[in-house]
Amino acid sequence: MSPILEISDLSVVYRTPGGDVRAVEQVNLTLNAGEVVGLCGESGSGKSTLAYGATRLLRPPAVVTNGSVRYTGRRITQGGDPVDLLTMNPRELRAMRWREIAIVFQSAMNALNPVLRVQDQLLDAVQAHLKLPRHEAKDKVATLLDLVGIPRGRLRSYPHELSGGMRQRVMIAMALAADPEVVIMDEPTTALDVVVQRDILSQIVELKETLDFAIMFITHDLSLLLELADRIAVMYAGRLLETGSSREIMRTPAHPYTMGLLNSFPSLHGARRELAGIPGTPPDLRSPMSGCPFAPRCAHVRAACSEVDMSLAPVSGPATALPVGLESHLTACPFVTPQASQEGHVSQEGVLS
């Protein structure tokens, strides 16, 4: 497992008249080749800002204030040093996008052009980034639709003639047009019902296996990530609170916020229990915060929380057999020790096998 995208100490602020909104603050996150990393957090926690900031797709008044984003792709580095996305000029970035890092945008409804046929939109992407002759590009577009399981007859459809699930598949096909190594998926299934959602998720996993790309999957749905992701990063108020394999996150959540999230949805089997939820609302990101941003809503809050160092540290506990620096389960909360949850909420093997 070699790292393909290493985000380190990334900070992004939005310059607003009311002051800087620190949407992402000192975030470290690594995406390994062929891995699915889930980025999870509530609305406004900065998960999309993190992904778009790392790929430099944010609109003004956003500005990256700190950090580096190192990309180690087969095509561009070829055994050499990783390239830093944050020092690239616009030309290099453009060559990078879609060929190396592609994005499936949040709502297929708005991301597709309503007055162009699906075929033309896919052709656009293929021709802009692959420089194929027209007939080859057309073949490529057709195979792309095959990949995501849409009949070729739909090539000449307009977006409004497709169902929500199909539109989302078209978006995924479009992202895969130039055979990228990293695909960032920003809530690709949020507007869909659970049946279609599952369909698309298993398709994504299948595509990942055959085409071998890494996925950064952004969602607010932790239960979905528990099934899909290899590793999960939990974000809150622009900071990472906990990262770990899905198993670790599910079995032994180490941060109170993660515990809160896990307690907010019902388990499929096991005893009935009261859903807890998390009281309160996220903080205003304009005022600088010291210590833990989750403290005001935390059930385990103590005095030291206001000056705790928010850098991630390995979880203390039985599961640290790995050498220092390679531990996968990291938490920002030094006070609360992980507790095995009563039971796995969702059976991890159940859905996607």
Next chain:
Amino acid sequence: MARSVFASGVFSSTANIWRNLPGKAKVGVFLFGFFVLAAIIGPMVEPYDPGFQNTAANASMAHPSAQHLFGTSQLGQDVLSQVLTGIRLTLELALLVGVIVTVISVLVGVTAAFLGGIWDDVLSLLTNVFLVIPALPVLIVLLGYLPQQGQTPTILVLSLLGWPWGARVIRAQTLTIRNRDFVAASRESGEKTWRIIIFDIIPNEISLIAASFVNTVLYAIGASVALAFIGLTDVNSWSLGTVLYWVQQDDAVQSNAWWWFIPPGLAVALMGVSLVLLNSGIDEIGNPRLRASRASAKIAGHRIWPTDSTPVYAQLAAERGRLGSFLHSFSRSSLLDETPAGGELR
């Protein structure tokens, strides 16, 4: 929390609207305000009666001087006084036409769309008939036949021929609004038709109506100046068009009397410009999406546009200074170069 809502301009006060106005709209406001001021106080402060003929020696087609700031016409009339009166009369006419036309088009458009059925058929037919009438020839013919020439007939004729565009646009907008849920809710709860129209429909069309008003004023200025220029209004009332009519009659251009034709011509042109600029501002107030898509931010002295890649602060600060980034902004198209073939970096 409440403070931040106010600060973010959800409840925009007048000051907030002004601050959010794009630069060109502000220029438009100032320019138009200047002409309104000139129209109000101009005739009070003008040095001569616009028709007064200075019969002194050398007073015909005299260059600008302390006595006649904008020089004189062939008959020794003071050009400054003529332009000031002209601005008053032209603006008066244009604003009146604007009000009348806007009222008619709102009445016709909203009634047709909201009542529907036979009302819509009749009013739409009427609108379309007026729409296909070629305005300028009809204006010329009508004004040529009218017994009395001057401001009033021009206003009436321009209003009569000016309303169908606005009516059609407003009808279309009303059609989309009348089918929205909040109108249905009002109707179901038994609101009277006039109340729905005034409180539910019209407020949603304010920016459209305002834009249509500004456009009509622009049209009226252009048309009235054109009509006066070809001599179809009272050539002894001093509108900007009449001034230009006499410029043409007395061969001012041929005799290089620039002080005679440039001030009235410039006044007409600048009035038009100010209205166009105003209209773009109204557009952006009524359609915030226009604003968002064009919004740029200034970060570390660099102007960042939505199409630019997200800047990295350290590089911005290191790169260029203010002047450098200003100059570079002209070569922004260079950033849209083709990607090298094969998509290889470096």
